[in-house]
Amino acid sequence: MNIIDKFSTILSSPAGYRLFSRLVGGNVWQTHLADHVQPVAGEKILDIGCGPADVLNYLPACDYSGIDISPEYIASAQKRFAGRGRFHCQGIGLATMEQAPGSFDLALATGVLHHLDDKTADELFKLARLALRPGGRLITYDGCYVPNQSKIARWLLDHDRGKHVRTQAEYVRLASTRFHKVESHLRHDLLRVPYTHLIMRCG
Ligand SMILES: C[S@@+](CC[C@H](N)C(=O)[O-])C[C@H]1O[C@@H](n2cnc3c(N)ncnc32)[C@H](O)[C@@H]1O
Known part of the structure:
Protein backbone atom coordinates (compact mmCIF):
# COMPACT_ATOMS: atom_id res chain seq x y z
CA MET A 1 0.00 0.00 0.00
CA ASN A 2 1.51 3.38 -0.97
CA ILE A 3 1.33 6.51 1.19
CA ILE A 4 -1.67 7.95 -0.70
CA ASP A 5 -3.64 4.71 -0.20
CA LYS A 6 -2.73 4.64 3.50
CA PHE A 7 -3.90 8.23 3.88
CA SER A 8 -7.15 7.39 2.11
CA THR A 9 -7.76 4.55 4.58
CA ILE A 10 -7.22 6.91 7.52
CA LEU A 11 -9.68 9.43 6.04
CA SER A 12 -12.35 6.79 5.57
CA SER A 13 -12.61 6.41 9.35
CA PRO A 14 -14.84 9.10 10.94
CA ALA A 15 -12.18 9.99 13.57
CA GLY A 16 -9.38 10.24 10.97
CA TYR A 17 -11.56 12.38 8.71
CA ARG A 18 -12.46 14.74 11.57
CA LEU A 19 -8.86 15.09 12.71
CA PHE A 20 -7.62 15.87 9.17
CA VAL A 37 -24.68 29.09 3.15
CA GLN A 38 -26.19 31.69 5.49
CA PRO A 39 -28.39 29.20 7.34
CA VAL A 40 -31.46 30.47 9.14
CA ALA A 41 -32.69 28.90 12.40
CA GLY A 42 -35.54 26.48 11.83
CA GLU A 43 -34.73 25.74 8.19
CA LYS A 44 -35.36 22.28 6.80
CA ILE A 45 -32.01 21.04 5.50
CA LEU A 46 -31.00 18.08 3.33
CA ASP A 47 -27.26 17.34 3.54
CA ILE A 48 -26.30 15.15 0.56
CA GLY A 49 -23.08 13.21 1.23
CA CYS A 50 -23.17 14.38 4.84
CA GLY A 51 -20.20 12.27 6.00
CA PRO A 52 -20.04 12.24 9.84
CA ALA A 53 -22.35 15.33 9.80
CA ASP A 54 -19.79 17.65 11.40
CA VAL A 55 -21.71 20.62 10.00
CA LEU A 56 -24.19 20.09 12.87
CA ASN A 57 -21.57 21.54 15.21
CA TYR A 58 -21.99 24.88 13.42
CA LEU A 59 -25.61 25.04 12.21
CA PRO A 60 -28.30 26.82 14.21
CA ALA A 61 -31.22 24.66 15.43
CA CYS A 62 -32.77 23.19 12.30
CA ASP A 63 -34.69 20.27 10.86
CA TYR A 64 -31.74 18.26 9.51
CA SER A 65 -31.59 15.15 7.31
CA GLY A 66 -28.29 13.72 6.12
CA ILE A 67 -27.64 10.97 3.60
CA ASP A 68 -24.35 9.26 2.88
CA ILE A 69 -23.21 6.08 1.19
CA SER A 70 -20.71 5.23 3.98
CA PRO A 71 -22.11 3.07 6.83
CA GLU A 72 -19.17 4.15 9.08
CA TYR A 73 -19.86 7.87 8.64
CA ILE A 74 -23.61 7.41 9.17
CA ALA A 75 -23.08 5.29 12.30
CA SER A 76 -20.77 7.98 13.68
CA ALA A 77 -23.30 10.74 12.92
CA GLN A 78 -26.12 8.74 14.54
CA LYS A 79 -24.03 8.28 17.68
CA ARG A 80 -22.69 11.81 18.01
CA PHE A 81 -25.77 13.73 16.93
CA ALA A 82 -28.62 11.55 18.19
CA GLY A 83 -31.76 13.67 18.39
CA ARG A 84 -30.29 16.43 16.21
CA GLY A 85 -31.36 14.99 12.86
CA ARG A 86 -32.13 11.96 10.73
CA PHE A 87 -29.24 10.09 9.12
CA HIS A 88 -29.72 7.66 6.27
CA CYS A 89 -27.16 5.35 4.77
CA GLN A 90 -27.96 5.49 1.08
CA GLY A 91 -26.48 6.51 -2.22
CA ILE A 92 -27.76 9.47 -4.14
CA GLY A 93 -31.03 8.40 -5.71
CA LEU A 94 -34.52 9.72 -6.20
CA ALA A 95 -36.10 7.18 -3.82
CA THR A 96 -34.92 9.37 -0.93
CA MET A 97 -37.39 12.11 -1.71
CA GLU A 98 -40.52 10.07 -2.23
CA GLN A 99 -42.04 11.21 1.05
CA ALA A 100 -41.24 14.92 1.11
CA PRO A 101 -40.54 16.40 -2.32
CA GLY A 102 -40.47 20.19 -2.56
CA LEU A 108 -25.97 21.05 1.00
CA ALA A 121 -23.42 14.35 -10.20
CA ASP A 122 -26.48 14.91 -12.39
CA GLU A 123 -28.47 12.64 -10.05
CA LEU A 124 -27.33 14.81 -7.13
CA PHE A 125 -28.60 17.99 -8.84
CA LYS A 126 -31.84 16.23 -9.76
CA LEU A 127 -32.30 15.06 -6.17
CA ALA A 128 -31.65 18.54 -4.78
CA ARG A 129 -34.02 20.12 -7.32
CA LEU A 130 -36.75 17.66 -6.33
CA ALA A 131 -36.15 18.11 -2.60
CA LEU A 132 -36.15 21.92 -2.56
CA ARG A 133 -39.24 24.08 -2.19
CA PRO A 134 -39.66 26.92 -4.72
CA GLY A 135 -37.10 29.56 -3.71
CA GLY A 136 -34.93 26.99 -1.90
CA ARG A 137 -31.18 26.83 -2.52
CA LEU A 138 -28.47 24.23 -3.05
CA ILE A 139 -24.95 25.13 -1.93
CA THR A 140 -22.07 23.04 -3.25
CA TYR A 141 -18.40 23.22 -2.22
CA ASP A 142 -15.52 21.42 -3.94
CA GLY A 143 -11.88 21.59 -4.87
CA CYS A 144 -11.39 23.17 -8.29
CA TYR A 145 -8.73 23.43 -10.98
CA VAL A 146 -7.88 26.96 -12.11
CA PRO A 147 -5.18 28.26 -14.45
CA ASN A 148 -1.84 29.22 -12.84
CA GLN A 149 -2.76 27.45 -9.61
CA SER A 150 -0.18 26.98 -6.86
CA LYS A 151 1.73 23.73 -7.34
CA ILE A 152 0.76 22.60 -3.84
CA ALA A 153 -2.94 23.16 -4.52
CA ARG A 154 -2.71 21.29 -7.81
CA TRP A 155 -0.87 18.38 -6.17
CA LEU A 156 -3.49 18.13 -3.44
CA LEU A 157 -6.31 18.18 -6.00
CA ASP A 158 -4.56 15.58 -8.16
CA HIS A 159 -4.23 13.25 -5.15
CA ASP A 160 -7.67 13.81 -3.63
CA THR A 177 -28.71 21.40 -16.52
CA ARG A 178 -30.99 21.22 -13.43
CA PHE A 179 -30.93 24.77 -11.99
CA HIS A 180 -31.81 28.03 -13.81
CA LYS A 181 -29.72 30.25 -11.57
CA VAL A 182 -26.16 29.18 -10.73
CA GLU A 183 -23.80 31.63 -9.01
CA SER A 184 -20.23 30.42 -8.58
CA HIS A 185 -17.47 31.78 -6.37
CA LEU A 186 -13.81 30.78 -6.36
CA ARG A 187 -12.03 30.93 -3.00
CA HIS A 188 -8.33 30.49 -2.38
CA ASP A 189 -8.35 31.26 1.34
CA LEU A 190 -10.46 28.65 3.10
CA LEU A 191 -7.82 26.16 4.22
CA ARG A 192 -4.53 26.46 6.08
CA VAL A 193 -2.77 25.12 2.97
CA PRO A 194 -2.83 26.50 -0.60
CA TYR A 195 -6.06 25.26 -2.17
CA THR A 196 -8.84 26.41 -4.48
CA HIS A 197 -12.54 25.84 -3.80
CA LEU A 198 -15.52 26.47 -6.01
CA ILE A 199 -18.75 27.23 -4.19
CA MET A 200 -21.98 27.24 -6.16
CA ARG A 201 -25.32 28.63 -5.08
CA CYS A 202 -28.03 27.05 -7.20
CA GLY A 203 -31.67 28.12 -7.19
C1 LIG B 1 -15.28 14.73 1.40
S1 LIG B 1 -16.60 13.86 2.14
C2 LIG B 1 -17.61 15.21 2.69
C3 LIG B 1 -18.46 14.87 3.89
C4 LIG B 1 -19.25 16.02 4.48
N1 LIG B 1 -20.16 16.62 3.53
C5 LIG B 1 -18.32 17.06 5.05
O1 LIG B 1 -18.22 18.13 4.47
O2 LIG B 1 -17.67 16.79 6.06
C6 LIG B 1 -17.55 13.25 0.74
C7 LIG B 1 -18.72 12.39 1.16
O3 LIG B 1 -19.50 12.01 0.03
C8 LIG B 1 -19.97 10.69 0.27
N2 LIG B 1 -20.38 10.10 -1.01
C9 LIG B 1 -19.59 9.80 -2.07
N3 LIG B 1 -20.32 9.24 -3.07
C10 LIG B 1 -21.60 9.18 -2.62
C11 LIG B 1 -22.84 8.71 -3.19
N4 LIG B 1 -22.89 8.19 -4.41
N5 LIG B 1 -23.97 8.82 -2.45
C12 LIG B 1 -23.93 9.36 -1.20
N6 LIG B 1 -22.79 9.82 -0.61
C13 LIG B 1 -21.65 9.73 -1.31
C14 LIG B 1 -18.79 10.01 0.93
O4 LIG B 1 -19.15 8.83 1.62
C15 LIG B 1 -18.28 11.11 1.85
O5 LIG B 1 -18.87 11.07 3.12
Missing part, protein backbone atom coordinates in the same frame (compact mmCIF):
# COMPACT_ATOMS: atom_id res chain seq x y z
CA SER A 21 -10.48 18.37 8.61
CA ARG A 22 -9.58 20.16 11.83
CA LEU A 23 -5.87 20.28 11.04
CA VAL A 24 -6.13 21.71 7.52
CA GLY A 25 -9.52 23.36 7.85
CA GLY A 26 -9.17 25.79 10.75
CA ASN A 27 -12.33 27.90 10.72
CA VAL A 28 -13.50 26.70 7.34
CA TRP A 29 -16.96 25.63 8.49
CA GLN A 30 -17.67 28.96 10.18
CA THR A 31 -16.42 30.94 7.16
CA HIS A 32 -18.25 28.81 4.58
CA LEU A 33 -21.53 28.95 6.51
CA ALA A 34 -21.31 32.70 7.18
CA ASP A 35 -20.20 33.72 3.68
CA HIS A 36 -22.07 31.29 1.46
CA SER A 103 -40.22 20.70 1.21
CA PHE A 104 -36.57 21.59 1.93
CA ASP A 105 -35.32 25.17 2.32
CA LEU A 106 -31.68 24.28 1.85
CA ALA A 107 -29.69 21.43 0.31
CA ALA A 109 -23.41 19.07 -0.97
CA THR A 110 -20.16 19.89 0.81
CA GLY A 111 -17.13 18.22 -0.72
CA VAL A 112 -19.25 15.71 -2.64
CA LEU A 113 -19.40 16.58 -6.35
CA HIS A 114 -15.71 15.88 -6.88
CA HIS A 115 -16.36 12.27 -5.76
CA LEU A 116 -19.04 11.78 -8.41
CA ASP A 117 -18.83 11.01 -12.12
CA ASP A 118 -20.97 13.22 -14.38
CA LYS A 119 -23.94 10.84 -14.34
CA THR A 120 -24.09 10.60 -10.53
CA ARG A 161 -9.76 10.75 -2.76
CA GLY A 162 -12.37 12.19 -5.14
CA LYS A 163 -11.40 11.35 -8.70
CA HIS A 164 -13.63 13.97 -10.36
CA VAL A 165 -12.13 17.34 -9.43
CA ARG A 166 -13.25 19.73 -12.19
CA THR A 167 -12.78 23.25 -13.53
CA GLN A 168 -15.23 26.04 -12.66
CA ALA A 169 -16.82 25.79 -16.14
CA GLU A 170 -17.32 22.02 -15.78
CA TYR A 171 -19.00 22.30 -12.36
CA VAL A 172 -21.24 25.15 -13.56
CA ARG A 173 -22.22 23.27 -16.71
CA LEU A 174 -23.37 20.28 -14.64
CA ALA A 175 -25.38 22.42 -12.22
CA SER A 176 -26.99 24.43 -15.02
Whole structure:
Protein backbone atom coordinates (compact mmCIF):
# COMPACT_ATOMS: atom_id res chain seq x y z
CA MET A 1 0.00 0.00 0.00
CA ASN A 2 1.51 3.38 -0.97
CA ILE A 3 1.33 6.51 1.19
CA ILE A 4 -1.67 7.95 -0.70
CA ASP A 5 -3.64 4.71 -0.20
CA LYS A 6 -2.73 4.64 3.50
CA PHE A 7 -3.90 8.23 3.88
CA SER A 8 -7.15 7.39 2.11
CA THR A 9 -7.76 4.55 4.58
CA ILE A 10 -7.22 6.91 7.52
CA LEU A 11 -9.68 9.43 6.04
CA SER A 12 -12.35 6.79 5.57
CA SER A 13 -12.61 6.41 9.35
CA PRO A 14 -14.84 9.10 10.94
CA ALA A 15 -12.18 9.99 13.57
CA GLY A 16 -9.38 10.24 10.97
CA TYR A 17 -11.56 12.38 8.71
CA ARG A 18 -12.46 14.74 11.57
CA LEU A 19 -8.86 15.09 12.71
CA PHE A 20 -7.62 15.87 9.17
CA SER A 21 -10.48 18.37 8.61
CA ARG A 22 -9.58 20.16 11.83
CA LEU A 23 -5.87 20.28 11.04
CA VAL A 24 -6.13 21.71 7.52
CA GLY A 25 -9.52 23.36 7.85
CA GLY A 26 -9.17 25.79 10.75
CA ASN A 27 -12.33 27.90 10.72
CA VAL A 28 -13.50 26.70 7.34
CA TRP A 29 -16.96 25.63 8.49
CA GLN A 30 -17.67 28.96 10.18
CA THR A 31 -16.42 30.94 7.16
CA HIS A 32 -18.25 28.81 4.58
CA LEU A 33 -21.53 28.95 6.51
CA ALA A 34 -21.31 32.70 7.18
CA ASP A 35 -20.20 33.72 3.68
CA HIS A 36 -22.07 31.29 1.46
CA VAL A 37 -24.68 29.09 3.15
CA GLN A 38 -26.19 31.69 5.49
CA PRO A 39 -28.39 29.20 7.34
CA VAL A 40 -31.46 30.47 9.14
CA ALA A 41 -32.69 28.90 12.40
CA GLY A 42 -35.54 26.48 11.83
CA GLU A 43 -34.73 25.74 8.19
CA LYS A 44 -35.36 22.28 6.80
CA ILE A 45 -32.01 21.04 5.50
CA LEU A 46 -31.00 18.08 3.33
CA ASP A 47 -27.26 17.34 3.54
CA ILE A 48 -26.30 15.15 0.56
CA GLY A 49 -23.08 13.21 1.23
CA CYS A 50 -23.17 14.38 4.84
CA GLY A 51 -20.20 12.27 6.00
CA PRO A 52 -20.04 12.24 9.84
CA ALA A 53 -22.35 15.33 9.80
CA ASP A 54 -19.79 17.65 11.40
CA VAL A 55 -21.71 20.62 10.00
CA LEU A 56 -24.19 20.09 12.87
CA ASN A 57 -21.57 21.54 15.21
CA TYR A 58 -21.99 24.88 13.42
CA LEU A 59 -25.61 25.04 12.21
CA PRO A 60 -28.30 26.82 14.21
CA ALA A 61 -31.22 24.66 15.43
CA CYS A 62 -32.77 23.19 12.30
CA ASP A 63 -34.69 20.27 10.86
CA TYR A 64 -31.74 18.26 9.51
CA SER A 65 -31.59 15.15 7.31
CA GLY A 66 -28.29 13.72 6.12
CA ILE A 67 -27.64 10.97 3.60
CA ASP A 68 -24.35 9.26 2.88
CA ILE A 69 -23.21 6.08 1.19
CA SER A 70 -20.71 5.23 3.98
CA PRO A 71 -22.11 3.07 6.83
CA GLU A 72 -19.17 4.15 9.08
CA TYR A 73 -19.86 7.87 8.64
CA ILE A 74 -23.61 7.41 9.17
CA ALA A 75 -23.08 5.29 12.30
CA SER A 76 -20.77 7.98 13.68
CA ALA A 77 -23.30 10.74 12.92
CA GLN A 78 -26.12 8.74 14.54
CA LYS A 79 -24.03 8.28 17.68
CA ARG A 80 -22.69 11.81 18.01
CA PHE A 81 -25.77 13.73 16.93
CA ALA A 82 -28.62 11.55 18.19
CA GLY A 83 -31.76 13.67 18.39
CA ARG A 84 -30.29 16.43 16.21
CA GLY A 85 -31.36 14.99 12.86
CA ARG A 86 -32.13 11.96 10.73
CA PHE A 87 -29.24 10.09 9.12
CA HIS A 88 -29.72 7.66 6.27
CA CYS A 89 -27.16 5.35 4.77
CA GLN A 90 -27.96 5.49 1.08
CA GLY A 91 -26.48 6.51 -2.22
CA ILE A 92 -27.76 9.47 -4.14
CA GLY A 93 -31.03 8.40 -5.71
CA LEU A 94 -34.52 9.72 -6.20
CA ALA A 95 -36.10 7.18 -3.82
CA THR A 96 -34.92 9.37 -0.93
CA MET A 97 -37.39 12.11 -1.71
CA GLU A 98 -40.52 10.07 -2.23
CA GLN A 99 -42.04 11.21 1.05
CA ALA A 100 -41.24 14.92 1.11
CA PRO A 101 -40.54 16.40 -2.32
CA GLY A 102 -40.47 20.19 -2.56
CA SER A 103 -40.22 20.70 1.21
CA PHE A 104 -36.57 21.59 1.93
CA ASP A 105 -35.32 25.17 2.32
CA LEU A 106 -31.68 24.28 1.85
CA ALA A 107 -29.69 21.43 0.31
CA LEU A 108 -25.97 21.05 1.00
CA ALA A 109 -23.41 19.07 -0.97
CA THR A 110 -20.16 19.89 0.81
CA GLY A 111 -17.13 18.22 -0.72
CA VAL A 112 -19.25 15.71 -2.64
CA LEU A 113 -19.40 16.58 -6.35
CA HIS A 114 -15.71 15.88 -6.88
CA HIS A 115 -16.36 12.27 -5.76
CA LEU A 116 -19.04 11.78 -8.41
CA ASP A 117 -18.83 11.01 -12.12
CA ASP A 118 -20.97 13.22 -14.38
CA LYS A 119 -23.94 10.84 -14.34
CA THR A 120 -24.09 10.60 -10.53
CA ALA A 121 -23.42 14.35 -10.20
CA ASP A 122 -26.48 14.91 -12.39
CA GLU A 123 -28.47 12.64 -10.05
CA LEU A 124 -27.33 14.81 -7.13
CA PHE A 125 -28.60 17.99 -8.84
CA LYS A 126 -31.84 16.23 -9.76
CA LEU A 127 -32.30 15.06 -6.17
CA ALA A 128 -31.65 18.54 -4.78
CA ARG A 129 -34.02 20.12 -7.32
CA LEU A 130 -36.75 17.66 -6.33
CA ALA A 131 -36.15 18.11 -2.60
CA LEU A 132 -36.15 21.92 -2.56
CA ARG A 133 -39.24 24.08 -2.19
CA PRO A 134 -39.66 26.92 -4.72
CA GLY A 135 -37.10 29.56 -3.71
CA GLY A 136 -34.93 26.99 -1.90
CA ARG A 137 -31.18 26.83 -2.52
CA LEU A 138 -28.47 24.23 -3.05
CA ILE A 139 -24.95 25.13 -1.93
CA THR A 140 -22.07 23.04 -3.25
CA TYR A 141 -18.40 23.22 -2.22
CA ASP A 142 -15.52 21.42 -3.94
CA GLY A 143 -11.88 21.59 -4.87
CA CYS A 144 -11.39 23.17 -8.29
CA TYR A 145 -8.73 23.43 -10.98
CA VAL A 146 -7.88 26.96 -12.11
CA PRO A 147 -5.18 28.26 -14.45
CA ASN A 148 -1.84 29.22 -12.84
CA GLN A 149 -2.76 27.45 -9.61
CA SER A 150 -0.18 26.98 -6.86
CA LYS A 151 1.73 23.73 -7.34
CA ILE A 152 0.76 22.60 -3.84
CA ALA A 153 -2.94 23.16 -4.52
CA ARG A 154 -2.71 21.29 -7.81
CA TRP A 155 -0.87 18.38 -6.17
CA LEU A 156 -3.49 18.13 -3.44
CA LEU A 157 -6.31 18.18 -6.00
CA ASP A 158 -4.56 15.58 -8.16
CA HIS A 159 -4.23 13.25 -5.15
CA ASP A 160 -7.67 13.81 -3.63
CA ARG A 161 -9.76 10.75 -2.76
CA GLY A 162 -12.37 12.19 -5.14
CA LYS A 163 -11.40 11.35 -8.70
CA HIS A 164 -13.63 13.97 -10.36
CA VAL A 165 -12.13 17.34 -9.43
CA ARG A 166 -13.25 19.73 -12.19
CA THR A 167 -12.78 23.25 -13.53
CA GLN A 168 -15.23 26.04 -12.66
CA ALA A 169 -16.82 25.79 -16.14
CA GLU A 170 -17.32 22.02 -15.78
CA TYR A 171 -19.00 22.30 -12.36
CA VAL A 172 -21.24 25.15 -13.56
CA ARG A 173 -22.22 23.27 -16.71
CA LEU A 174 -23.37 20.28 -14.64
CA ALA A 175 -25.38 22.42 -12.22
CA SER A 176 -26.99 24.43 -15.02
CA THR A 177 -28.71 21.40 -16.52
CA ARG A 178 -30.99 21.22 -13.43
CA PHE A 179 -30.93 24.77 -11.99
CA HIS A 180 -31.81 28.03 -13.81
CA LYS A 181 -29.72 30.25 -11.57
CA VAL A 182 -26.16 29.18 -10.73
CA GLU A 183 -23.80 31.63 -9.01
CA SER A 184 -20.23 30.42 -8.58
CA HIS A 185 -17.47 31.78 -6.37
CA LEU A 186 -13.81 30.78 -6.36
CA ARG A 187 -12.03 30.93 -3.00
CA HIS A 188 -8.33 30.49 -2.38
CA ASP A 189 -8.35 31.26 1.34
CA LEU A 190 -10.46 28.65 3.10
CA LEU A 191 -7.82 26.16 4.22
CA ARG A 192 -4.53 26.46 6.08
CA VAL A 193 -2.77 25.12 2.97
CA PRO A 194 -2.83 26.50 -0.60
CA TYR A 195 -6.06 25.26 -2.17
CA THR A 196 -8.84 26.41 -4.48
CA HIS A 197 -12.54 25.84 -3.80
CA LEU A 198 -15.52 26.47 -6.01
CA ILE A 199 -18.75 27.23 -4.19
CA MET A 200 -21.98 27.24 -6.16
CA ARG A 201 -25.32 28.63 -5.08
CA CYS A 202 -28.03 27.05 -7.20
CA GLY A 203 -31.67 28.12 -7.19
C1 LIG B 1 -15.28 14.73 1.40
S1 LIG B 1 -16.60 13.86 2.14
C2 LIG B 1 -17.61 15.21 2.69
C3 LIG B 1 -18.46 14.87 3.89
C4 LIG B 1 -19.25 16.02 4.48
N1 LIG B 1 -20.16 16.62 3.53
C5 LIG B 1 -18.32 17.06 5.05
O1 LIG B 1 -18.22 18.13 4.47
O2 LIG B 1 -17.67 16.79 6.06
C6 LIG B 1 -17.55 13.25 0.74
C7 LIG B 1 -18.72 12.39 1.16
O3 LIG B 1 -19.50 12.01 0.03
C8 LIG B 1 -19.97 10.69 0.27
N2 LIG B 1 -20.38 10.10 -1.01
C9 LIG B 1 -19.59 9.80 -2.07
N3 LIG B 1 -20.32 9.24 -3.07
C10 LIG B 1 -21.60 9.18 -2.62
C11 LIG B 1 -22.84 8.71 -3.19
N4 LIG B 1 -22.89 8.19 -4.41
N5 LIG B 1 -23.97 8.82 -2.45
C12 LIG B 1 -23.93 9.36 -1.20
N6 LIG B 1 -22.79 9.82 -0.61
C13 LIG B 1 -21.65 9.73 -1.31
C14 LIG B 1 -18.79 10.01 0.93
O4 LIG B 1 -19.15 8.83 1.62
C15 LIG B 1 -18.28 11.11 1.85
O5 LIG B 1 -18.87 11.07 3.12
